[in-house]
Amino acid sequence: RAATTVTRLREMKSRGEKIVSVTAYDAGFGAQADAAGIDMVLVGDSLGMVVQGHPSTLPVTVDQIVYHSACVARGVRQALLVTDLPFMSYRDVPTALASSARVIAEGGAAVVKLEGAGWALEVIRALSERDVAVCAHLGLTPQSVHKLGGYRVQGREAAAAEQLKADALAVEQAGADLLVLECVPSALAAEITGSLRIPTIGIGAGPDCDGQVLVLHDLLGITPGRPPRFAKNFLAGCDSVAAALTAYADAVRSGAFPGPEHGF
Numbered sequence: 275r276a277a278t279t280v281t282r283l284r285e286m287k288s289r290g291e292k293i294v295s296v297t298a299y300d301a302g303f304g305a306q307a308d309a310a311g312i313d314m315v316l317v318g319d320s321l322g323m324v325v326q327g328h329p330s331t332l333p334v335t336v337d338q339i340v341y342h343s344a345c346v347a348r349g350v351r352q353a354l355l356v357t358d359l360p361f362m363s364y365r366d367v368p369t370a371l372a373s374s375a376r377v378i379a380e381g382g383a384a385v386v387k388l389e390g391a392g393w394a395l396e397v398i399r400a401l402s403e404r405d406v407a408v409c410a411h412l413g414l415t416p417q418s419v420h421k422l423g424g425y426r427v428q429g430r431e432a433a434a435a436e437q438l439k440a441d442a443l444a445v446e447q448a449g450a451d452l453l454v455l456e457c458v459p460s461a462l463a464a465e466i467t468g469s470l471r472i473p474t475i476g477i478g479a480g481p482d483c484d485g486q487v488l489v490l491h492d493l494l495g496i497t498p499g500r501p502p503r504f505a506k507n508f509l510a511g512c513d514s515v516a517a518a519l520t521a522y523a524d525a526v527r528s529g530a531f532p533g534p535e536h537g538f
């Protein structure tokens with residue numbers, strides 16, 4: 275099996291093969307995800323919440339994400355490694371180029387991920403022009419939590435849905451290779467997925483995205499407090515982390531996950 279590329283994920287979209295993704299923060303879990311045949315491993319800035327214990331992703335620094343990305347990279351062989359650019363680390367083009375250089379060169383990432391459209395389109399364009407593979411992220415963008423007023427579903431009202439559709443087309447046009455859709459109504463995510471050439475990876479975005487991503491701690495049922503609606507504990511009923519990751523991958527590929535109860 276050859277190492278996974280954004281080209282391969284695009285082929286999977288055109289064939290209707292589901293893309294399976296999970297987050298990881300260290301080499302051990304990166305290796306487990308890789309061995310389970312996960313297509314894409316994301317070093318998410320959810321790091322700040324599930325590993326560091328902060329109430330948001332905002333405190334994560336470039337140094338920290340680079341350290342965790344490099345750890346994960348040592349565990350991953352086949353999966354595509356995508357690493358988040360932290361809050362304010364892509365606020366303008368020069369800063370984004372410098373942050374991406376570190377995440378790729380020191381962190382071993384193949385793809386950098388960033389949140390938003392609007393002002394971020396210029397950043398996506400600058401990275402894409404320099405042949406940096408980019409994953410965009412729309413819908414609930416956790417780095418905007420204080421503007422959004424909490425972690426809640428996005429794109430419910432007609433105007434917001436239209437804006438989200440326009441933003442999705444715009445990030446593709448700007449050169450994004452992948453798009454994460456977080457906490458958006460299933461029907462809207464399906465419509466966006468159908469309108470784009472690039473693959474969409476959903477989390478709380480219904481069954482019709484080209485792929486699915488879950489935060490590792492949600493998948494293993496070890497996130498403190500009430501689990502988010504879109505999460506499912508795949509370790510329940512399994513006797514190992516490896517079995518839980520395989521059960522998750524199988525459920526995404528068969529269409530069993532996410533079910534209607536996981537969507538909006």
Ligand code: KIV
Pocket residue numbers: 297316317318319320321358411454456477487488489
């Ligand atoms: O940081 C993260 O884990 C993410 C995923 C939820 C998509 O961005």
Ligand code: NA
Pocket residue numbers: 318319320331358416
């Ligand atoms: Na993130």
